[in-house]
Amino acid sequence: MSLSSLPEISRRRADSPHSDMFLRMLLRAAILGRGHVASAVLAMVVAAAVATSLLNLSVDVDSKLRKEFRSYGANVVVVAKPDQQLPQGTLDQVKSALAGRGLAVPFAYAVARTSSGQSVVVSGTDFDQVRQLDAWWRVSAWPDKSGEALVGERAAAVVSPTGEPFDLSFQGRTRHFIPAGSLRTGAAEDSRVYLSLADFRDWTGVDPSTIEMAVTGSPAEVNGVMDSLAKALPAAEVRPVRQVMEGEARVLGKTHATLIAAAVLVIVTSALCVLSTLMGWVFDHRQDFAILKALGASEWLISGFFAAESAVLGVVGAVIGFGIGIGVAAWIGRASFHAPVIPRFSVLPWVLLGSIVVALMAAALPMSVLRRVQPAVILRGEE
Amino acid sequence: MFLRLVFESFWRQKRRKALAGAAVMLGVSVATAMIAVATDIGDKISRELRSYGANLLVTPQQDSLDLEIGGVNLKPPGDGSYLNEADLPKIRGTFWHNNIVGFAPMLPVQVAVGLKGLDQRTLVGTYFMKKLTLSKESFLTGVRITHPWWTVQGAWPEDDSEDVLVGERLAREAGLGAGETIPIAGQPHRIAGILSAGGAEDEQIVAPLGLAQQILGRRGAVRRLYVSALTKPQDALAGRDPRTMNPELFERWYCSPYVQSIAYQLQEAIPDSHAEPIRQVAQNEGAVLARIEGLMLWITAAALVASALAVSAAMATAIFERRREVGLMKALGARNALIAALFFTEATLLALLGGGVGFLGGAILARQIGRSIFNAQITVEPVLLPVILGIAVIVTFAGSAMAIRHAVKSDPVYALRGEG
Numbered sequence: 001m002s003l004s005s006l007p008e009i010s011r012r013r014a015d016s017p018h019s020d021m022f023l024r025m026l027l028r029a030a031i032l033g034r035g036h037v038a039s040a041v042l043a044m045v046v047a048a049a050v051a052t053s054l055l056n057l058s059v060d061v062d063s064k065l066r067k068e069f070r071s072y073g074a075n076v077v078v079v080a081k082p083d084q085q086l087p088q089g090t091l092d093q094v095k096s097a098l099a100g101r102g103l104a105v106p107f108a109y110a111v112a113r114t115s116s117g118q119s120v121v122v123s124g125t126d127f128d129q130v131r132q133l134d135a136w137w138r139v140s141a142w143p144d145k146s147g148e149a150l151v152g153e154r155a156a157a158v159v160s161p162t163g164e165p166f167d168l169s170f171q172g173r174t175r176h177f178i179p180a181g182s183l184r185t186g187a188a189e190d191s192r193v194y195l196s197l198a199d200f201r202d203w204t205g206v207d208p209s210t211i212e213m214a215v216t217g218s219p220a221e222v223n224g225v226m227d228s229l230a231k232a233l234p235a236a237e238v239r240p241v242r243q244v245m246e247g248e249a250r251v252l253g254k255t256h257a258t259l260i261a262a263a264v265l266v267i268v269t270s271a272l273c274v275l276s277t278l279m280g281w282v283f284d285h286r287q288d289f290a291i292l293k294a295l296g297a298s299e300w301l302i303s304g305f306f307a308a309e310s311a312v313l314g315v316v317g318a319v320i321g322f323g324i325g326i327g328v329a330a331w332i333g334r335a336s337f338h339a340p341v342i343p344r345f346s347v348l349p350w351v352l353l354g355s356i357v358v359a360l361m362a363a364a365l366p367m368s369v370l371r372r373v374q375p376a377v378i379l380r381g382e383e
Numbered sequence: 384m385f386l387r388l389v390f391e392s393f394w395r396q397k398r399r400k401a402l403a404g405a406a407v408m409l410g411v412s413v414a415t416a417m418i419a420v421a422t423d424i425g426d427k428i429s430r431e432l433r434s435y436g437a438n439l440l441v442t443p444q445q446d447s448l449d450l451e452i453g454g455v456n457l458k459p460p461g462d463g464s465y466l467n468e469a470d471l472p473k474i475r476g477t478f479w480h481n482n483i484v485g486f487a488p489m490l491p492v493q494v495a496v497g498l499k500g501l502d503q504r505t506l507v508g509t510y511f512m513k514k515l516t517l518s519k520e521s522f523l524t525g526v527r528i529t530h531p532w533w534t535v536q537g538a539w540p541e542d543d544s545e546d547v548l549v550g551e552r553l554a555r556e557a558g559l560g561a562g563e564t565i566p567i568a569g570q571p572h573r574i575a576g577i578l579s580a581g582g583a584e585d586e587q588i589v590a591p592l593g594l595a596q597q598i599l600g601r602r603g604a605v606r607r608l609y610v611s612a613l614t615k616p617q618d619a620l621a622g623r624d625p626r627t628m629n630p631e632l633f634e635r636w637y638c639s640p641y642v643q644s645i646a647y648q649l650q651e652a653i654p655d656s657h658a659e660p661i662r663q664v665a666q667n668e669g670a671v672l673a674r675i676e677g678l679m680l681w682i683t684a685a686a687l688v689a690s691a692l693a694v695s696a697a698m699a700t701a702i703f704e705r706r707r708e709v710g711l712m713k714a715l716g717a718r719n720a721l722i723a724a725l726f727f728t729e730a731t732l733l734a735l736l737g738g739g740v741g742f743l744g745g746a747i748l749a750r751q752i753g754r755s756i757f758n759a760q761i762t763v764e765p766v767l768l769p770v771i772l773g774i775a776v777i778v779t780f781a782g783s784a785m786a787i788r789h790a791v792k793s794d795p796v797y798a799l800r801g802e803g
Contacts, residue, residue, distance in 0.1 A: 040696070040700065042692065042695075043697070046689055046692040046693055049689075050685060050689040054682070057682070065671075065674065068670065068674050069671065071667050071670060072663065073663055109452045109453070111450055111452075118448065119450055120450070121449075121457075134663070135666075136663050136667060155448060185661070185663065186440055186659040186661040186665070187440065187662070188451040190659075191449040191450070191451065210453060240581060241581060242580065243435060243530075243532050244435070246434065246532040247532070250431055251432055251434070251671065251675075255428065255678075257756045258420065258424065258752070259682065261752050261755075261756065262417060262420070262682050265416060265748065266413060269409045270689050270690075272409055273406045273410070273693030273697050274693070276403075276405060277406075277696050280399065280697075280701060328685060335677065335681055336678045336680075336681055337674065
């Protein structure tokens with residue numbers, strides 16, 4: 001090949017369609033260099049999988065943990081204004097405002113007298129609902145028939161020390177009750193006798209004065225429910241249980257922050273490892289680079305080729321990693337919350353974008369080194 | 384010769400070694416930090432869970448039945464018995480005193496408020512942030528520790544003053560504000576602040592314990608005592624009745640910070656008392672803690688696997704790049720075992736160097752996480768170092784093994800021609 005024909009060759013090359021050759025080179029590189037590609041893709045897949053699972057978890061973990069925190073019981077209470085009862089139908093209004101996002105349990109209270117003349121607080125409630133709301137109540141047996149009562153441990157010492165049936169009187173009306181089981185909470189409930197709401201109303205004629213609610217959801221959702229209830233029930237007061245709400249916010253906040261810190265750490269590490277792996281891989285191809293350059297390819301074309309190759313690796317790794325990550329997140333969800341984490345496809349674009357950015361960075365860094373080197377030096381194997 | 388080969392390999396390929404070493408270092412620091420955080424998270428979260436307030440309630444043993452509805456006790460005043468305030472510092476003498484974060488005595492009394500339409504109100508006497516001393520050791524305790532959700536507009540009263548807090552609903556009803564005075568039982572008292580508690584206290588007056596005792600006319604009387612303690616999650620042993628245990632089992636139970644055993648010790652420390660776990664707080668604490676610990680464990684596992692795989696991938700590429708070198712060595716007559724030994728020695732050196740630096744990095748990371756999230760120290764046990772280094776060596780070995788096998792097995796001719 002004479003020197004005079006060089007410009008002609010390069011002109012001819014410039015005129016021929018580039019895209020065809022470009023694709024062929026990409027494909028051949030992927031097929032021929034399986035071994036090299038495998039470790040780079042593996043690193044990419046791992047990084048993408050970890051990023052996907054942690055992003056997925058951090059989105060979902062709040063709602064999962066909030067459910068756990070509802071085992072602390074009511075976070076909102078509706079109480080009657082002083083010396084009043086809640087108007088009829090309040091419970092239905094509360095339940096419709098909740099729309100299935102939680103529990104609402106009515107409580108009615110009265111002070112009754114035992115046969116020996118001692119005072120004891122009697123409460124009427126819905127046992128099925130209380131069981132779900134106050135899961136920490138230690139109950140030996142729940143009442144399931146009319147006329148049965150649940151007796152707090154301290155109250156039991158007064159009304160029925162040996163578990164025998166007892167009489168209680170309220171405003172001259174005396175009723176006979178059978179203790180179904182005993183109740184232990186370590187708090188005020190221990191000094192009360194609980195009856196079913198129907199029995200209680202039938203006996204005392206007193207309506208519920210308190211509705212305890214466990215509203216699931218974020219603080220904004222809970223506040224929304226409280227606002228709509230306050231509007232719908234002008235005769236009652238709607239109060240947050242600050243002890244429960246603030247404790248939850250605090251613990252959740254810290255857990256979330258730890259999770260995010262862990263996610264950032266792991267994602268940064270795997271991104272850097274991918275970067276180093278891909279950089280090694282691009283650097284390994286410096287001979288191709290030198291040959292392309294020697295053959296007269298423009299720097300843009302070569303850069304484009306390497307960039308496209310890394311980007312393809314990035315995309316493939318991200319997609320496979322996304323699939324694995326979703327699986328890992330679901331598994332962690334099942335293992336620690338007994339409920340799978342719902343896959344969030346909104347994470348995918350971010351994982352893709354992140355992978356491509358890392359891949360392009362991995363291509364760009366070695367390129368800037370190689371660009372300064374004479375192809376002849378590389379081809380002689382000295383660099 | 385072997386040593387020279389290793390040395391030269393490190394000296395001449397600084398860039399590649401640095402890359403592989405950096406991968407190992409990063410992987411190890413994340414692993415170290417995550418292990419440290421995961422082992423410490425239980426302790427940190429259980430401290431955060433104390434923001435739910437007291438988990439133990441101490442009452443007089445011979446108490447009459449409470450008549451409490453909606454946080455208001457209807458029991459006639461003077462009824463029932465009391466604990467003795469002088470016994471309270473003894474709590475710090477119990478076996479698990481370091482686990483007791485704080486305690487607050489409560490003494491509710493009925494008082495006549497000299498304002499229109501208010502007459503009878505409940506005044507609760509308590510400690511706000513009281514300094515107590517037991518055998519030279521002094522400590523602070525009160526509702527500001529046991530009831531962290533109480534907020535005050537204005538200032539908290541001093542424990543030795545006669546200033547009071549007024550609940551926000553009561554204040555609204557009576558049109559009172561911080562800095563004004565309220566006549567209680569015929570005496571004017573300064574309102575230090577308006578209390579928002581989200582409970583029955585919002586309709587009550589909260590005062591230093593001494594003032595409530597003075598109104599009641601019983602020095603040293605305490606109606607109930609809230610104790611906030613760090614406890615261990617429940618297990619099979621925790622819930623058993625100590626009376627049915629043999630001495631050996633009893634000792635194990637007694638020396639574990641279960642909420643039940645702390646209750647037992649409180650009962651021992653305070654004469655004529657009955658201590659009971661508040662199940663709403665005590666029971667759920669364990670459940671929430673177990674969930675969060677489980678979550679962190681899985682995330683740590685995921686992080687460990689990720690960093691192991693990332694390190695492996697980096698090592699594999701590093702060796703793959705050197706197949707020409709392997710080809711040359713084989714062509715010169717080196718045995719496979721020697722080549723493998725060379726690479727493994729290099730991998731071990733990398734793992735030890737990267738692992739050592741990574742361990743330090745991880746310790747700093749863990750500290751940083753502890754300080755910024757929990758406002759507390761997370762320390763990495765030095766015992767962890769050999770374990771971490773061991774894992775680093777195994778992981779780099781595993782990552783290198785495949786690539787080394789491949790490099791050693793291949794025909795040197797192809798490798799030298801650049802076709803391997």
